[in-house]
Amino acid sequence: MTTVSISSWVQTYCVFNQATRSRSRSRSPSFNRFNLPIIPVSKPFRFFRPSNRLGTHQRRRIEQDPPKWAFDLKSYMIQKANSVNQALETAVSLREPLKIHEAMRYSVLAGGKRVRPVLCIAACELVGGEESMAMPAACAVEMIHTMSLIHDDPPCMDNDDLRRGKPTNHKVFGEDIAVLAGDALLAFSFEHMTGSTVGVSPARIVRAVGELAKSIGSEGLVAGQVVDICSEGLTDVGLEHLEFIHVHKTAALLEGSVVLGAILGGGSDEEVEKLRKFARCIxxxxxxxxxxxxxxxxSTELGKTAGKDLVADKVTYPKLMGIEKSREFAEELKNDAVEQLRGFDQEKAAPLIALANYIAYRQN
Structure with a gap:
């Protein structure tokens, strides 16, 4: 069984009630942005409005403010990640044809933080569901995420030789098998989700399948990827354009992970939409x-090739805004994400609050 070492990338976070700070913080009247449909690149998302109201001292608040109660994210992630790894080990078994299944297992069992499947499980439990109800969907999300990494790495895309500290799939199995391994993981993700989910009504499973498919298709992950590719080398790319790329390329699958868990756990429409907004922020x-x-x-610290965006002349937040403004934007997004969890039981919301903080302050 392949497991992931959590201690190298996550610390124990203290999660506490931030209501007082939320009231004192200047709130942007911008949550209507989350209700927007998929729109052309030329129209703004307006996530970011540069300001000087956030600084280094605010990024340190979570360490300085006295906690009302603590949540051990490290232990939670170890437990959930190992459960996901065990489920993936069983689901993506070694069988004929051996070559394709070896390639699938090489990438999907290569470790990783398992943030997306853990988000799926945490959202399910937040609305009253159980881990078992969300586990097939959590595995499906990780299979799809792995597919996207396999397809990202060949020379025709990002041309990466390193992924999760190991040679990329196409370097080990060849480009042809790597492409097919990604295809197989994508197909199997839906087969596994529909065939292995128990304790959930068919209607909810169908709704969840639709959400997942949309999050990765031509209005989701693929849309962001295509616009990203077409933007390389352009000199007139602005923040709105960049936000379109990442709201689709990265945020869409994270959103799908959280929404799947909320749907499968039996969340109300209002709860699902609050968690959708949370997920778009993170x-x-x-x-x-x-x-x-x-x-x-x-590259050693990241476990993948560092500086590749600069080499490819890609538009990034540091390139457009600078490092400090990018960090301020990250802080604002984290605060907006946590705000969406105010109406939930805060003890049950603790994993999601802690994960938002981890994503904001992670080092790899």
């Missing part, structure tokens, strides 16, 4: 932090 947050790490960390 999805964009994930990419902003990724952009920052790409220019501030080494």
């Amino acid at each position: 999805g964009l947050l994930f990419q902003v932090v990724d952009d920052i790490l790409d220019v501030t960390k080494s």
Whole structure:
């Protein structure tokens, strides 16, 4: 069984009631942005409005403010990640044809933080569901995420030789098998989700399948990827354009992960939409932090090739805004994400609050 070491990338976070700070913080009248349909690149998302109201001292607040109660994210992630790894080990078994299943298992069992499946499970439990109800969907999300990484790495895309600290799939199995391994994981993700989910009504499973498919298709992950590719080398790309890319390329699958869990756990429409807004914030947050790490960390620290965005002349948040403004934007997104969890039981919401903080302050 392949497991992931959590201690190297996550600390124990203290999660506490931030209501007083939320009231004192200047709120942007911008949550209507989350209700927007998929729109052309030329129209703005308006996530970011540069300001000087956020600074280094605010990024340190979570460490300085006295906690009302604590949540051990490290232990939670170890438990959930190992459960996901065990489920993936069983689901993606080694069988004929051996070559394709070896390639599938090589990438999907290569470790990783398992943030997306853990988000799926945490959202399910937040609305009253159980881990078992969300586990097949959590595995499906990780299979799809792995597919996107396999398809990202060949020379025709990002041309990466390193992924999760190991040679990329196409370097080990060849480009032809790598492409097919990604295809197989995509197909199997839906087969596994529909065939292995128990304790959930068929209507909810169908709704969840539709959400997942939309999050990765031509109005989701693929849309962001295509616009990203077409934007390489352009000199007139602005923030709205960049936000379109990442709201679709990165945030869409994170959003799908959370929404799947909420639907399968029996969440109300209002709860599902609050969690959708939460997920859009942390999805964009994930990419902003990724952009920052790409220019501030080494390949050894990241477990993947560092500085590749600069080499490819890609538009990133640090390139458009600078490192400090990008960090301020990340802080604002994190605060907006946590705000969406106010109406839930805060003890049950603790994993999601802690994960938002982890995504904001992660180092790889």
